[in-house]
Amino acid sequence: MKLLRKDIEKDNAGQVTLVPEEPEDMWHTYNLVQVGDSLRASTIRKVQTESSTGSVGSSRVRTTLTLCVEAIDFDSQACQLRVRGTNLQENEYVKMGAYHTIELEPNRQFTLAKKQWDSVVLARIEQACDPAWSADVAAVVMQEGLAHVCLVTPSMTLTRAKVEVSIPRKRRGNCSQHDRALERFYEQVVQAVQRHIHFDVVKCVLVASPGFVREQFCDYMFQQAVKTDNKVLLENRSKFLQVHASSGHKYSLKEVLCDPTVASRLSDTVKENAGTVRIFSSLHVSGEQLSQLTGVAAILRFPVPELSDQEDSSSEED
Numbered sequence: 001m002k003l004l005r006k007d008i009e010k011d012n013a014g015q016v017t018l019v020p021e022e023p024e025d026m027w028h029t030y031n032l033v034q035v036g037d038s039l040r041a042s043t044i045r046k047v048q049t050e051s052s053t054g055s056v057g058s059s060r061v062r063t064t065l066t067l068c069v070e071a072i073d074f075d076s077q078a079c080q081l082r083v084r085g086t087n088l089q090e091n092e093y094v095k096m097g098a099y100h101t102i103e104l105e106p107n108r109q110f111t112l113a114k115k116q117w118d119s120v121v122l123a124r125i126e127q128a129c130d131p132a133w134s135a136d137v138a139a140v141v142m143q144e145g146l147a148h149v150c151l152v153t154p155s156m157t158l159t160r161a162k163v164e165v166s167i168p169r170k171r172r173g174n175c176s177q178h179d180r181a182l183e184r185f186y187e188q189v190v191q192a193v194q195r196h197i198h199f200d201v202v203k204c205v206l207v208a209s210p211g212f213v214r215e216q217f218c219d220y221m222f223q224q225a226v227k228t229d230n231k232v233l234l235e236n237r238s239k240f241l242q243v244h245a246s247s248g249h250k251y252s253l254k255e256v257l258c259d260p261t262v263a264s265r266l267s268d269t270v271k272e273n274a275g276t277v278r279i280f281s282s283l284h285v286s287g288e289q290l291s292q293l294t295g296v297a298a299i300l301r302f303p304v305p306e307l308s309d310q311e312d313s314s315s316e317e318d
C-alpha cells in the first residue's frame with residue numbers, strides 16, 4: 001500500500017489518500033472503509049445522451065465521485081472492493097444524492113475521509129504502508145567500523161540503518177582508544193537493531209561479518225542486555241544466527257542468503273517457534289465454520305482432562 005497524503009486534524013477527523021498495490025492491500029482497504037465514511041475515487045458512470053434529432057442513447061464516461069458509504073462488498077476472488085453510497089458532490093454526470101457504486105482495485109487511487117480516525121485504523125494504515133511489517137528476516141552485515149541493518153521481504157531488501165564509526169588501529173602496549181571506539185560502534189549497532197527490527201514479526205536475525213566481529217558484537221549485545229535487563233533482546237536471543245560474510249557492505253548480504261546453512265535455518269524457523277498461527281477470513285467458508293465454534297480453535301499437544309473424560313465415557317457406552 002502506498003500512502004500519498006495524510007491530513008488528520010487534532011480532533012482525529014480528516015482524510016488519507018492511498019493506492020493499493022497488491023491483492024493483500026485490498027483486504028486492508030476492506031477493513032479501512034466503514035459505513036458513514038466519505039470515499040472519493042475515479043469511476044465509470046453510465047449516462048443518457050440525447051442527440052440533435054431527439055434520439056436517446058447511453059454512454060459510459062469516467063468521472064470522479066465522492067460517496068457517503070452505505071454498503072461494502074469484497075470480492076476475494078477478483079480482489080475488488082465495491083462500495084455503494086450516495087453522491088456528495090454534484091457534477092455534470094451525477095446529481096447530488098444519487099446512488100452509485102465505486103469499484104476499487106489494485107493501483108487505483110482513492111481518498112478516504114472519516115469523522116473520527118481511531119488508533120486501530122491508523123495503525124493498520126501504518127502497517128500496510130510499511131514494507132517492514134512483511135519482513136520476517138532481518139540482517140546485520142558488519143565489519144569493524146561499518147554495519148548495515150537490513151530487512152528482507154519476499155520482494156526486496158530494505159536498508160534501515162547504516163552505522164559508521166572510525167576505529168583507530170591497535171597500538172603496541174595501548175589498545176584503549178581502539179577498544180573504546182569499538183564499544184561505541186557496537187552500542188550504535190545495538191540501538192539500530194532495537195529501533196528498526198520488529199521482533200513480533202521477524203523470525204530470524206542474521207549477523208554476518210568477516211573474522212570474529214559477529215561473535216564479539218553478539219557477546220557485547222547480550223552482555224549489555226543482561227546488565228540493563230533488556231527483556232526484548234533476551235527473549236529473542238534464539239532468533240540470532242551468526243554467519244560468515246566477506247565484508248560489512250550491503251552487497252555481502254546476497255552471499256549470506258545463498259548460504260545453504262542459512263537457507264535451511266530460515267525454512268525451519270516456524271518449527272523452532274513450536275507453533276503456527278493462522279487467521280481465517282470471515283468471507284471464506286473456513287472462517288464461517290470457525291465463527292460457529294466461538295471464532296478461536298487450537299490443536300493442543302497435551303490432553304485436556306475434561307475432554308479426555310468425556311471421550312472415555314463415550315467409548316465405554318459404545
